Amino acid sequence: MDPVHVVEVKEAVLADNDAAAQLNRDKMKEQGTVLVNLMGSPGAGKTSTLLQLIRRLKDAFRIAVMEADVDSDVDAKTIAETGVRVIQLHTAGLCHMDADMTRRGLEAMGTEDLDLIFLENIGNLVCPAEFEIGADLRLMILSVPEGDDKPLKYPLMFTVSDVMIVNKIDTAPIFDFDLEAAAMRARKLNPDIRIFPVSAVSGEGFDALAAYLADVVRERRAAYENH
Amino acid sequence: MDPVHVVEVKEAVLADNDAAAQLNRDKMKEQGTVLVNLMGSPGAGKTSTLLQLIRRLKDAFRIAVMEADVDSDVDAKTIAETGVRVIQLHTAGLCHMDADMTRRGLEAMGTEDLDLIFLENIGNLVCPAEFEIGADLRLMILSVPEGDDKPLKYPLMFTVSDVMIVNKIDTAPIFDFDLEAAAMRARKLNPDIRIFPVSAVSGEGFDALAAYLADVVRERRAAYENH
Numbered sequence: 357m358d359p360v361h362v363v364e365v366k367e368a369v370l371a372d373n374d375a376a377a378q379l380n381r382d383k384m385k386e387q388g389t390v391l392v393n394l395m396g397s398p399g400a401g402k403t404s405t406l407l408q409l410i411r412r413l414k415d416a417f418r419i420a421v422m423e424a425d426v427d428s429d430v431d432a433k434t435i436a437e438t439g440v441r442v443i444q445l446h447t448a449g450l451c452h453m454d455a456d457m458t459r460r461g462l463e464a465m466g467t468e469d470l471d472l473i474f475l476e477n478i479g480n481l482v483c484p485a486e487f488e489i490g491a492d493l494r495l496m497i498l499s500v501p502e503g504d505d506k507p508l509k510y511p512l513m514f515t516v517s518d519v520m521i522v523n524k525i526d527t528a529p530i531f532d533f534d535l536e537a538a539a540m541r542a543r544k545l546n547p548d549i550r551i552f553p554v555s556a557v558s559g560e561g562f563d564a565l566a567a568y569l570a571d572v573v574r575e576r577r578a579a580y581e582n583h
Numbered sequence: 584m585d586p587v588h589v590v591e592v593k594e595a596v597l598a599d600n601d602a603a604a605q606l607n608r609d610k611m612k613e614q615g616t617v618l619v620n621l622m623g624s625p626g627a628g629k630t631s632t633l634l635q636l637i638r639r640l641k642d643a644f645r646i647a648v649m650e651a652d653v654d655s656d657v658d659a660k661t662i663a664e665t666g667v668r669v670i671q672l673h674t675a676g677l678c679h680m681d682a683d684m685t686r687r688g689l690e691a692m693g694t695e696d697l698d699l700i701f702l703e704n705i706g707n708l709v710c711p712a713e714f715e716i717g718a719d720l721r722l723m724i725l726s727v728p729e730g731d732d733k734p735l736k737y738p739l740m741f742t743v744s745d746v747m748i749v750n751k752i753d754t755a756p757i758f759d760f761d762l763e764a765a766a767m768r769a770r771k772l773n774p775d776i777r778i779f780p781v782s783a784v785s786g787e788g789f790d791a792l793a794a795y796l797a798d799v800v801r802e803r804r805a806a807y808e809n810h
Contacts (some may be wrong), residue, residue, distance in 0.1 A: 398624045398708045398737060399729025426709060426733045449739065451678055451709035479708055480737070481625045482653060482678040501728035501751065502626025508655045509706070510625060512676065524728065527757065 362429060362444045363464045373487055376455035380462065380490025382402060384473075388580025390573050391462075391473045393453075393489050395513065396497030398479035401523040403431045404556035406474055410438045412566035417471040417573055420463045424453045424478055431476060440466065449557075452483035455490050472573050481510040493518050493572060498542075500524040500533040507541035515545045521565065525553040586650075588691070589656060589671045600714055603682035607689065607717025611700075615807025617800045618689075618700045620680075620716050622740065623724030625706035628750040630658045631783035633701055637665045639793035644698040644800055649688045651705055658703060666694065679710035682717050699800050700745060708737040712744075720745050720799060721760045727751040727760040734768035742772045748792065752780040 397401050403423075411421055420441035424431040432444035443465040447453065453461075458475060467473060468499045475491070477484040485496075496517040498506055501524060507514045516518065520542050522535060539551050550568070554561030611618045616755065623629050630650075637646055647668035652658040659671035669676060672694040680688075685702060685720065694700060701717070704711040712723075723744040725733055728751060734741045741747065747769050766778050781788030 397626065397706070397729075398733055399726075425736055427738050430732060430735055449709070449713065451707070478709060479624070480678070480707055482676070482705060482707055483710065486676065499626075499728065501726065501754075502624075505657060506625055508657055509652055509656050527728070527754075530754065530757070 361464070362446060363461060364446050364448060376459065377488040377490035380455055380459055381492070383462075384490070384492060385576070387468055388577050389467055389470050389473060390493070390576050391475065391489075391491045392493045392495055392569070393477060393484075393491035394495045394497070395477045395484045395517070396479065397481050397502055400479070400497040400499040400502065401556045402476050402479065402497055403434055405521060405523060405554070406435060406476060407438065408559055408562040409555070409566055409569065410557050411437070411439055412562060413472065413570060414438065414440055416570060418460060418469060419472045419474070420465060420467070420470050422458075422465060422475045424461075424476060426450070426478060441470075443513050447478060451478055451480050451487055454487045454488050458489040470571050471490065471577060472569070481506065481513045485510075485513040488556065492576070493569075495519045495521060497523050498538065499520045500527050501531050504529070504534045504538035504541070507538065507545055511545050514542045514549065517546065519550045519568075520551065522551065522553040523556055525561065526555045526558060527538050587675060591673050591675060600682050603686065604715040607682055607686055608719070610689075610700075610718065611719060612803070614695055615721065615804050616694055616697050617803050618702065618718045619720045619722055619796070620702050620704060620711075620718035621722045621724070622704045623706065623781035623809060624708050624726065624729055627701050627706070627724040627726040627729065628783045629706065629724055630661055632748060632781070633662060633703060634665065634749060635781070635783050635786055635789040635794055636796065637662070637667055640699065640797060641665065641667055643797060645696060646699045646701070647692060647694070647697050649692060649700065649702045650686075651688075651703060653677070653705060657728060663737045668697075674705060678705055678707050679714050680704050681714045683777055685716040698804060699796070707712070708733065708740050712737075712740040719798075719803070722746045722748060724748045724750050725765065727754050728758050730758070731761045731768070733764065736770055738772050741769045741776065744773065744776060745750035746777045746795075748781065749778065750783055751777040752788065753782045753785060
């Protein structure tokens with residue numbers, strides 16, 4: 357296995373993050389690529405969720421992953437084993453990725469030949485929600501052991517996300533986790549949020565999530581080809 | 584039950600956080616109080632850990648809790664049921680408490696008659712580790728479902744903490760969690776870190792942690808009384 361490509365992305369942040377996000381969004385649209393911002397707490401299962409999705413999507417689409425971390429490259433190494441392109445981004449202690457850091461990651465990785473790019477954001481339910489990166493989709497993971505009250509305590513994350521993935525659903529009885537209560541709290545903040553209960557260990561629920569993502573990618577490709 | 588006292592602590596941050604932390608530290612020492620900074624991911628079990636500790640310590644010591652949250656007051660209400668003094672701090676979206684925010688919380692709550700104060704920090708493994716608040720002890724919780732690799736990915740939190748509480752230890756077999764591996768990774772960053780495996784649901788392991796905290800509080804009281 358080749359050594360993981362590591363890029364240090366911590367630098368002065370652009371004054372206008374939203375403008376930088378729009379540049380990323382325009383570039384992705386222009387080249388027919390879908391950019392996904394994957395967020396969640398430490399240990400929610402972001403990397404294992406990516407493994408399940410990549411397994412289901414890599415034959416149909418050209419996929420790459422940017423792994424953001426304050427340190428280490430353990431996740432990038434895990435993803436590299438799937439054979440998809442992967443790059444490790446180090447934020448040098450920063451608790452989130454912003455749009456310009458994302459742009460530098462995209463440029464270092466190369467994106468022109470890709471259909472689908474995942475950014476695995478820093479494990480954190482607070483800061484990543486505040487920084488638009490120019491993604492086409494924001495996926496957040498709530499894992500069952502964290503508790504069904506999390507939408508009450510970290511409302512912005514649930515408000516800005518297009519999808520709530522409820523991971524480790526097989527452990528719901530052990531943790532007294534009420535999926536309906538979690539869903540109701542998330543929908544109160546964000547009536548349009550899509551909810552996918554999954555287990556990244558068993559693979560349960562991932563066919564539906566992969567099919568949803570495949571539709572988004574196909575739609576983007578069709579728009580690109582008819583352009 | 585009285586309504587929970589909520590204080591909005593988000594304001595301009597002092598330029599020198601370490602100097603502000605030292606002021607808090609001096610004040611606590613002067614009045615014979617121990618201040619504990621409790622940190623961990625969302626859902627790691629910070630509030631349920633406090634419930635177990637309060638139950639074991641409240642007859643011997645005068646205890647209070649400051650609950651920091653970006654929003655909501657669910658945790659403060661839970662703590663209020665134990666009968667100890669509690670105050671809710673809202674950080675208005677900020678991902679951590681700093682020393683001056685802590686000072687304002689302490690002043691709003693009143694601390695002169697207390698032996699032991701817990702600050703439950705924002706659920707986050709990144710930002711709270713970067714901001715000294717002037718605590719006598721830094722307790723961090725790693726919960727089993729988060730995984731035994733977290734010291735590799737969030738090294739600063741494990742480096743600055745005096746104690747690593749490994750919560751939800753009863754679920755270690757389900758999550759394939761290797762306590763020895765987690766302990767070794769934490770000690771590589773911080774050879775002096777004390778490690779307490781616990782279950783905040785069953786109460787397992789909390790007698791030892793409560794005894795350790797009681798020793799710290801008694802030592803501070805003795806120094807105060809001999810002053």
